[in-house]
Amino acid sequence: MKTNTAEQKVLLYDPTRCTGCLFCQIACSYQHFKEIGLEKANLHIIFDDKTGEFEAIYCHHCDEPLCVAACPNEAAVKDEITGLVKINPIRCIGCKTCTVTCPLSAPWFNAERRVAVKCDFCDGDPKCAKFCSPQAIRVALRKEAWEFNRKRYLGV
Amino acid sequence: MASPIESEIMNYLKSILGADLIEVYRQRERRIFANVKSEAVRRAIEALKNKYGDMRFMTLSAVDAGLDIEYLYHFHIDGIVLTIRTIRPKENPILESIADLVPAANFIEREISDLFGIRLVNHPEPEPAGLILTKDWPEDKRPLKKPFEGVLPSKARPVAEALMASGCVAPISAFVQKKREEAGLPKSAPFPFTDEKALSEYHGIIKLSGMGERAGFDWEKKKLRYK
């Protein structure tokens, strides 16, 4: 039986609210790497000076994840119930295939640990969403995210 | 359910140690853990030895926990494993020997002393070092010793220290103090450090919240234990 993916929790980013304070990156970096920095983070906020708009690169925990499909060693797995895609660092061989296959390059190669790492949803309580003052990045249901992003990118 | 002998051991520890016993619990069947203050370890072992004649010392393990070293004394009493756990700070790395009470602890203590760079106190051997490593092994390069580091990332340390010590994270300069007085403001805002009662309450609340312990704060010096 296939679970209802529309009811799963994902992160949802609204660029019209983002201030680019990067607290999400700092919180992520501390949560996963115990560092106060910007580089080692599982999500990144970028700014386009021409349009004056922000955009976030973060894992959407896809319904049909390409990183899982591409992983040669079954290190990237999707939990069918929670819908979260995680990389098992013990199984990962550091081939970087997932970092290339993912359209957003959400998994990235950590040179220190020699494995690919990606958003793990902080075990259900994402720190990025918790510390976002304007709630630009927040936890939402997948159906809300579908609707929001359809409106945003396709205008329907 | 604890068996009669298990509860007997736990109650006996409670009765002889009193406030020096931080916690005693039955982790699972035939396995008891007792967290004891470091100064009471010898007293506990002596009392146990007197009561249980067949008590056997299994081994001593040491774990480097960053700021402290955790010592676990494992004993075997009538089919039950009792572990006495204690913590000693790494600033002054000494270990009080129990080899005079339990001769079997002699070698393992020397091994720990070698691998962690710990000085033994009251050990029967006059010069206990050099069991595993060579005698000229450098003092600062012990195989099992980890760097003296707490949980705080280095960038967060000054702020955390100020927060715990004074309750205010921004330092005030003499210039600003002078300017405040010129403008008719009190020398400082009513922070906890301006009032002794408020400060002791504030420190008490931080202590109870566990932040000081987690971050590795020295309450006597009002400083973080690591730089």
Next chain:
Amino acid sequence: MVKYAFFLGCQIPMRLPNVEVAARKVFERLGVETVELLGYSCCPEPVVSRLIDEEAALVISARNITLAEDLGINMMTLCNGCYETLAEANEILKHDAEKRDKVNNILKRYGREYKGKIDIKHVIEVLYEDVGLGNIEKLVVKPQKIRVALHYGCHLYREYKSADIMRKPKMMREIVERTGAQVIDYGLERMCCGYPSMQASEEFSLKERLARKLSRINSAGVDAVVMACPACMIQFELGQVMLRPYGIQFNIPCINLMELLALSFGVPSKELLIELHRSPVQQLVKKLGV
């Protein structure tokens, strides 16, 4: 007469007493009674405490809130950061019984109890909702005929009462307009000043955030930047100095909303410790002739 427990925070009394002086003068004229919170501590600040030790941060915030609860009045903060930290803690403790019990267990040893009876308000809300724009306008004796750019500060967007994150920023804009100043849009109002990322990467924070903002503000041709948050103020003023080694020169005066109000209420600039500013506010004041 409105009465509030006055939460100053750390940065304002210790580093920017000019804002405190201005705020006190403004409240005096507007008839807002402020009660000192004796023995209050840092709110606590977000990176070290809220991120690294959530539990302890909640206890410290709860203690600060109980100080105001003892007085039986709502709390007002001057700083955006303090507003978010305290309001967030208030929100969590009001709705999460488990966390509230945990906090109260610690607080009760010192005879305190979090009851969840008071509200935390930002000074902008107090001015807009309790004082009213009309009362502010009545007191403006020296309308400031200047072109200003606004910087709201990220924490001002935190919203608990409605879904509109622009609720408080809009209030701030209206208050500034009542002082006679002309608000100029420069397109990047929402962008962060870079203060939180300063700890992570100084160069990124200064070049990618502050310099971008300042160059837009500069080309919009304004006389000053008005902001509500002391942390943004430090970043804007000190940041302009720190950008010089990178070869980026700006010289834009930055003033706090409270100072703008005080000046427009006719408080002589001599009383406002204007000399503590690291940006050319003194020249601005000279130009205005106050």
